[in-house]
Amino acid sequence: MPSDVHLSVRDLRIAFEGIEAVRGLSFDVRPRETLAIVGESGAGKSLTARALLGMLPRGATTSGTIDPDLTAHRGRRISLVPQDALSALSPVHPVGDQLAAAVRSVSRVSRKEARARAVAALDRVGIPDAVRKARAYPHEYSGGMRQRAVIAMATINEPDVVVADEPTTALDEDRREQVLRVLAERRDAVGAALVLVTHDMDVVRDHADRVLVMYAGRLTELGPTDEVLARPRAPYTAGLLASLPQHTPPGRRLPALRGTPPAPAALPPGCAFAPRCPLAADACHTAQPEPQEAEGRLVACHRWQDLPHPATELFREVPAPAQEEEQQPA
């Protein structure tokens, strides 16, 4: 494994009763970078993230390699910031005690020292009056503050990898930005790699160094965020981008990406995106495209060289319904 890589995933497959939901995924995560995993619901983002942590649901079978395997070091070398902070915190213990317990679970320090580290960790994520707040219970924190406390918990033992699974879904935009900033700041401070699972391209644009776009359990595109967003090479990435309001001119219908992804048990032959893809050709309906190097990124698409620029144009065929265009003042 190259020295600038914290974690290396190769040909990861996750199945339930023999049906693969993640189908041969490979990627690396590097220190002090945020790798966003993005895609529609059911793409396999959470399963992938949870495989890194060894937290897959009962019944899941896996193959492939995750190197190093950090699953035995959860809370120390790899940690989770979940969507719902309350699920990460016990309601019956003060927040500071929980952080101190996390410290003492991996290092032999006195209670007093662990407590001091807990207060410092809360202070670092911007919890005001951290000494007093350390004695408060999770329900006494606001939503944004609670999520920052979870970030303090996830980074207090200076892990190599932090996995954040939709960490801001429950928050409003201001708090979302604040939490993602704190997460990036802590990532840098402890030298961790951050794997950020999201379905939100705005979050990807503003907070990820690289982006892994997933569709139906497979890699669609992987590369530097700025480059992928400025010029997507996979039609699916372009479709996700075209669905953002800022890419949709007035009078055009939202969302641009029509239809829904296939269920793992009902995959079409060939490229799983082909039935929704405006560029699909015969080969796309018969042969599954493998990820290949394409101008500094990985793209799994038979037709990546044929994409127009801007590729979001592919998804702009549909005018808005007449009543939206012709709305008259009452």
Ligand SMILES: Nc1ncnc2c1ncn2[C@@H]1O[C@H](COP(=O)(O)OP(=O)(O)OP(=O)(O)O)[C@@H](O)[C@H]1O
């Ligand atoms: N416990 C389970 N048992 C059976 N199948 C499952 C289970 N968990 C996930 N799957 C299958 O794996 C697919 C991918 O799940 P995953 O939670 O990784 O999707 P996701 O991309 O994170 O979606 P979302 O954004 O909705 O969380 C699901 O659509 C489902 O078909």
